[in-house]
Amino acid sequence: MKFKAIVTVMLKKSVLDPQGAAVERALKSHGRSGLQSVRIGKVVELVLEGPDQKTVEDQAARWADQLLANPVMENYTVRVEPCS
């Protein structure tokens, strides 16, 4: 079966995110009220074959851990859905 895995990678809360901070300042300077914080991350979409959703999830999580994210400074989440 074909699946799509969406890996979202974000800098850890404890790591300074200068991009997010710059966007936050920009939004605030335009008078957006109520804004608490901005963090910027990235999204990686993988299309892959696998026997079932669980196997594909585990596979994508392994890849995220080894390459797509750097666990020293980043967290990641994996979402898998069937690919039509």
Next chain:
Amino acid sequence: MSRRATAAVIVFPGSNCDRDCALGWEAATGQAADLVWHKESSLPDYDLIILPGGFSFGDYLRCGAIARYSPVMSEVIRLAAAGRRLIGICNGFQILTEARLLPGALIRNRDLLFICRDAWLKVENNRTDFTSGYRAGQVVSYPIAHGEGGYTINPAGLKKLQDNDRIVLRYCRPDGLVAGDSAPNGSLDNIAGIINDQGNVLGLMPHPERRAEKILGGEDGRIMFQSIFQAVAGGLRP
């Protein structure tokens, strides 16, 4: 018999300081370094491996993240484990942290700018194979040229680096004062270079190879190559 030391500079797609590193080594030691393509999966037991600066694999994903999986890296890791000297400069430092040969990570510069200029550095630890030719606390100048040079590590990791004297170079002011704002890239604790516990793997963002000859504007960086040669071959250039 003249003293010998074998050195290799690893060339990744997008490396651009490889030749400078080889020339810097040659200028300091009188011996040529091999340029080794990243696809090599077997290396002789070099005394020194240099991971040079540049933009390996276009800096895609994260700086150094893809290079870390190049075939040659298993050999680099093998030689480092065997105690051979390994130095990562700029992108090479990023590759070393991605490969977990050094702790921590290098993130986007605080002000989001690519910074290309000379930086003042304080030699915080001269009792290493890479810095023995410097005086303790000596202030030197190497160029920096990076967009992702902000060193970061968790508090426990930072404390370990500090307690074990593993911070080898810090950004400082021209008078040598290491102050809160002396790191142009926002690097944690003004860290410019660190060494591993075993003392054979050094990573630094500034470029010693760009200060390895007078014609390049100074010889502060030459001393680093000479120090390595001294450690490996037991003597300065005859």
